Amino acid sequence: MLIQGSLLAERIVSKETQWCGDGRYDVTTLAESGEDERKEGVFAHLLLLRPEEEKKPPLFRISLQDIEIFDFVRKHREIDLVSFFTFIMTHELLHIHRFSTGMADFYETQKVEEEAFVDSLTRLLLAKNPVTGFKNILTLLDKVEAAPLYSPTKIVDRGRYFHAYL
Secondary structure: OHHHHHHHHHHHHHHHHOOOOOOOEEEEEHHHHOHHHOOOOOOEEEEEEOOOOOOOOOEEEEEEOHHHHHHHHHHOOOOOHHHHHHHHHHHHHHHHHHHHOOOOOOOOOOHHHHHHHHHHHHHHHHHHOOOOOHHHHHHHHHHHOOOOOOOOOEEEEOOEEEEOOO
């Protein structure tokens, strides 16, 4: 289900941003990477891995937070796992896209603003590319923590403007 969700997320991000993430990231779980990559309160944690050669683009690691994911799924058994993984991976791939293209700085101190922007963009792109079970995912996530609300914010991507209350 993770692979299906990841492939769907890659197609959506590629289609909507005209960007290809091939070779730009890998995915691990805590079972594979260990407790040093554990981060509470999130479903995935993004790490920047330095390439051995400076001329190569940076490599990112999406570290899935097994414990957080399993806890959420146990509490919400009605969740569609492919949709859930599509949401998580779309969110992380949008971060990688933004960091890789210079739209955002990985080391920027304004992490809250970046998270809010990417959350809105994730919701917008998944609404444009409907995924079965996505509405249920958002309803469940919004019960845990309310989504950031934007009334005057414009989401800009390659010169296209989206006006949305998300």
